[in-house]
Amino acid sequence: MEEGVIEFYLDSGSGLSPYQQIVQQVRHALRLGLLREGDQMPKVKDVAAQLAINPNTVLKAYRELENTGLVSARPGVGTFVSATLPGVTPAVLGPLRRDLRRWIAKARLAGLDDEGITALIADTFRETTTEDIA
Known part of the structure; x- marks a missing residue:
């Protein structure tokens, strides 16, 4: 390998x-x-x-x-x-990564710096549940 x-x-x-x-x-x-x-x-x-x-x-x-x-x-x-961790396939990750990159670009254009983006993601992550998926 x-x-x-x-x-x-x-x-x-x-x-x-x-x-x-x-x-x-x-x-x-x-x-x-x-x-x-x-x-x-x-x-x-x-x-x-x-x-x-x-x-x-x-x-x-x-x-x-x-x-x-x-x-x-x-x-x-x-x-x-010697082992892997649970994850998802690259086919699933690709579109999610593209969406996330677009979102990060929008957040930067809105004036958020890296720390602000990280804080917003962490805060939103804690508040989000699977019921939020529409």
Whole structure:
């Protein structure tokens, strides 16, 4: 399988530690189908160099993912995705992603910055139920 199918990034404003951000990004990639069972994770040293963080931070994230059964380390070979998370198919995600991009563009045109958009989404998410679907 292809190595490096995920590219990590750090958001200093997220409120999460770097290792937690790595774990979260892997979980999101699994849920969205961007990572699949058998995919090789980027090498620890490559992630550490890319993000300019200590390799032990990446190891901690990979260990947590391994403890939850999502990845498995193969000594001398690398770390591989060993399980997926429930998600939906790319055919379902595509239209939703397009709609969301349009909505985000409208929100920015209305004057919301990234933090405002995130706050509005989080607030609306908490208030929305499946009964709201019309």
